[in-house]
Amino acid sequence: MHTGKFSALMIEPVMGDRDARLAANLTYVTGWGYAIEVPAGYRSDLASIPKIARLFFERFEFDTAAAAVLHDYLYSTHITPRWMADALFYDALKSLGSPLWKRSLMWAAVRLFGGRGWVADFMEYRRTRELPDA
DSSP states (O other): OOOOEEOOOOEEEOTTSSOEEESSOEEEEOTTSOEEEEOTTOEEOSOOOOGGGGGTOOSOOHHHHHHHHHHHHHHHHOSSOHHHHHHHHHHHHHHTTOOHHHHHHHHHHHHHHOHHHHHHHHHHHHHHSOOOOO
């Protein structure tokens, strides 16, 4: 299977917050040619990492940041089912050159512990923004 490809990631810090904001659109084209565009201005926490996992991962790692923003966007908008958002996260990590052990652990973490975020992120996005057209 072919892996996808990202456009350039341009983020800026959000003052007084731990989030980052996209300074320009972020586009991910999947290995099968489907494009997902995260709009400029979208806010992401870059990675919600449980304390135990912080032994292995930092909240912001440049080599995984674009995949984390994509995953946050998919979780907050529900433009794909959750299983597909997680599969795209894995594919995105692979396309960024993330080692097999790392992307496998990160994928397992979102599959095991992402259910609450799936609901909470969507409710927050819905409360603060208009949803994209389906």
